[in-house]
Each structure stands twice: as C-alpha cells, then as structure tokens.
Amino acid sequence: MNIKIEDKDFDLSDLAIKADLADYSPVRGCMVIKHYGYAIWELIQSFLDKEIKRAGHKNAYFPLFIPESFLKKEAEHVEGFSPECAVVTHAGGEKLEEPLVVRPTSETIIYYMFSKWIKSWRDLPYSINQWANVVRWEKRTRLFLRTTEFLWQEGHTAHVDEEDAQAMAKKMLEIYNKFMKEVLALAPIVGEKSASERFAGAADTYSLEVLLRDGKILQAGTSHYLGTAFSKAFEIYYQNKNNELALAHLTSWGVSTRLIGALIMGHKDERGLILPPKIAPIQVIIIPIYKNPEDQELIISECKQIKQELEELEIRTEIDADDQKTAGYKFNEWELKGVPIRIQIGKRDIENNVVEIVRRDKKEKLRDISRQGLTERIQALLNEIQEFLFQRNLSWREENIYTADSLEEINKILNDKGGFIKINWSGDYEDEIKLKEICKATVRVKALEEPNNKCAISGKDAKYKVYIGRAY
RNA sequence: CGGGAUGUGGCGCAAUUGGUAGCGCAUCUGCUUUGGGAGCAGAGGGUUGCUGGUUCGAGUCCAGUCAUCCCGACCA
Structure with missing residues (x-):
C-alpha cells in the first residue's frame, strides 16, 4: 500500500479499501468483505444477537428464494420492491413455471409461514429473527452504504393489537439506539419517518439517523409498525378471547452491513479509520522497535508477555513483528486501520521498565507509561476512548x-x-x-x-x- | 437507467500527428538500516478491461460490451 495519508480527506471507498475492510467484486455493485471488515460485522452480530434474544426473539432461517406471486400480494410492498428485485427465471436448465425472486427482504415469505403457525391469541406475540443476505438491485451503489447484496438481521413479530405491536417496534428501535451509542459510539437522531419515506407496506417507520463526518446523514437502522396490511394479504388471522377471528398486527426491524459504513464515516479523520474499542477487531497493536537481533529477541519476548497479560483481560491484542517493515510504516498503517491503542516498545523502554502508548482517537502520544499496572491502564484507556468517541460524535451532532x-x-x-x-x-x-x-x-x-x-x-x-x- | 469521466505490470500514473509500452512505489537479490511511511546497487514482472472493426501497423481511431468514479432519478 503506497499512500501518504497526511491531511488526506478520505472518502468511503478509499477508506474501505485501503483499511482493508473490503474489495470490489467482478459483479456490479457487489463487494467482498475481507476478514478485517468481516470481523467488525461478527462483533456487531455478537452484541446485537444477544440483545435481540434478550428481547425474546429467536433466530431462524428462511429461504433465499421467494415465489414471485408472494411479493405481489401486498400492493405497496410490490410497488416499492419490484423495481429492485433480482428474479430467477431459469434453473436446472429449464424455464421455471413461476419465477423466483431473490429476497430483497423477507416479509412475504415469513408472513406466509406466520399464517400457518398463528391460530390463536395464545400464539401471540409471535416472533422470529434471521441473520441473512438480501439482494436489492440499486441503481447506484457504494461500498457498505448501498451494495447490491448486503448482510443484515431482520426481525418479524406478530401481536394481538396495535398497542402491543407499536411497543415492540419502539422497543427494538431503542435496542438499536442503545447499541449504536454504547458499542458503535454513534449518536443517532431517532424518530418517525414521513409518509413518503416509510418502508413499502408499513404503517409507521421509525429510524436512526447518523450524522457523518462529511455532513451527510445516513439512515442506519429501521423499525416498522406494519399494521395489518400484510396480515390481510397473507391471512394471518387468530382467534381472540371472544372466539372471533382477528388480524395480527405486525412489526419488522433490521440493521445491516450499512452500520459498518456508519462506523467508518461517523468517526474517520485525515489519517483514516477510527474504531471504537468495543467494535475494533484489534483493540491494541503492539509494535516492537529494535536495531539489532539481540534487542529484537528481548523486545519481542516482552511484547508477547504484554499481549498475554492483555488477553487475560480479554483485550484483543496483536503484535506487528514484521521485520520487513519499518516502525514508521507500521504506525501509519495501523492508524489507517483505526486500531484504538498502539503500544511501542524499544530497548530504551525496557531498560526503564516503561512503554509508549499512542491513542488513535486523539492522536496523543503518552511516553514513559509504567510497565507496572499497564494492563489496567490499557483497559481504562479503552473505556476512555470509547467514551471520548461517543461524546465527540454527540457534540458533532449537536453542533450541527x-x-x-x-x-x-x-x-x-x-x-x-x-x-x-x-x-x-x-x-x-x-x-x-x-x-x-x-x-x-x-x-x-x-x-x-x-x-x-x-x-x-x-x-x-x-x-x-x-x-x-x-x-x- | 440518463449525463460526464476513467480503465495500461500488484498499486499510482505516463506514452505528441497511429510506428510495436515507460516511470514511481511495491516485489525479488545483496549489503547497510528500524523511536513517524529507510538508503544504495542489481533483477524480474504487460495479449494496454473484454469483443469485434478500420489500417501495412492500434494503448492511441470506430462500434459494442463489462466494471469503477462523479452528477441526477430509485433506495437499508
């Protein structure tokens, strides 16, 4: 990678590629999520999955292919999604009797199943979450913000009445909000969409809007109260306590790999990515600095010792011991990749029983940090960085x-x-x-x-x- | 999908009126280096996105196609 990064104003694709999160694929609008980027997604999943389950939802998996006729059952939904659907017309060397849509979202197939599973008020509330890929043939794509195929989580619930369903839509919205604030260190503005910006087929759409460093706004998550339109279309009726047939009230809610776009664009600076510690695949990078092989051995073994101590506190730590690259090169590279804390150790430090720490958020160099109590110091610093980044994003939003x-x-x-x-x-x-x-x-x-x-x-x-x- | 631009070793770029592809970085080899993107010397690496056309000859001209970027219409 040959880039000078002083005062470079990165755009999203620059950063996503140079920080090694993703690469373009040969198919228009699609991207390969590389391991560093995927590790962020895995962390997002692990935090959110826990919260979703705590809210009472269970994971399941629905098929990629949806009969075309399903999409057409709900008028607004079909109008909203048809233009961006990929449709399979041939398979097994033959033309299909009914074309299959590659899911742009799974409302239709999930509610088709709901109608089979929900019969009584005793079945409600009913809920399902799935982690899946979806495909939307967008005219204009952008890495992480709008790709043809993307990864997401979509939750679907059915309730006895509007009150119950609305409460769920808002509860999930609040879970996303909390996650974005506490884990991604982003401060979204949360609220209800206007009628024209609603999800296709929803009665109410709530969303989380993040202000990015470039002054633009990103819808980073949504939660919908769907009313009974889909229930009518898919005949999700249940027998209520009065022994009458009633329509279930539905909700759906989701966040996608777009969150990674929000993360990148919400915190970046002129040196590259800045990852909040909680979501950073590597929280601490240790860089040994040496002049000769004798020092090298001593210094590397000290690095390993520190790594082990940090890992005992479950701090994700790596050592960059690549002796093909100079120390200066590594400083820049790991800053570009947004690692929250860098520890630098040279012979001088070992002699004085100290290390040098550099925090990514403030670009601040802390010299002569005592080796005693280092791990606790690092842990506290990670929390401090997490908090600093959130506060900075919050003030950024408030000031704008x-x-x-x-x-x-x-x-x-x-x-x-x-x-x-x-x-x-x-x-x-x-x-x-x-x-x-x-x-x-x-x-x-x-x-x-x-x-x-x-x-x-x-x-x-x-x-x-x-x-x-x-x-x- | 409309308007504009671009596509040349891994990356970034150059090549005049068409004449057979060059530079920097990276890579490899050797020595010296390593606390903010190291230095010197040498070496390797290309059907110029793809397909077709014009021409004695195409990176260069023409057509088509694919992809990327910017601007619109469409969207998590």
Missing part, C-alpha cells in the same frame, strides 16, 4: 443541528456545513418534493417538539417539526 425558516436558509446551511436542520413543515408531500428539488434534502425524521411557525418550505400552516438534511 440548525434551524431555518426558508428554502434559501436551508440551502445555504446545507451548502456551507451540512448537518441536520430542524424546520416546521406542513406535512404535505408536494413540499417534500420541493425541498428535494431545490435543496437536495429530505425529511429524515419527525422531531418530538410541536411546530412553532409556518412551514419553512411553503409558508403554509405547519403540522410537524422535522429534521431534514442531505442523506446517502
């Missing part, structure tokens, strides 16, 4: 929430700074269109406050206070 009362103001703010703008909005679709055409911005989520002025787009009476911004 603006208000505006006209399209001109909105445009100026977005051109100069990006970020979120809180505006009053009439709630009319035509105003959303206007906002998009003139400012290239969309309504991200509704704010909790009540509107306190006329609509910033049209001057009509405002119905909502909303956050808007330019999104990926």
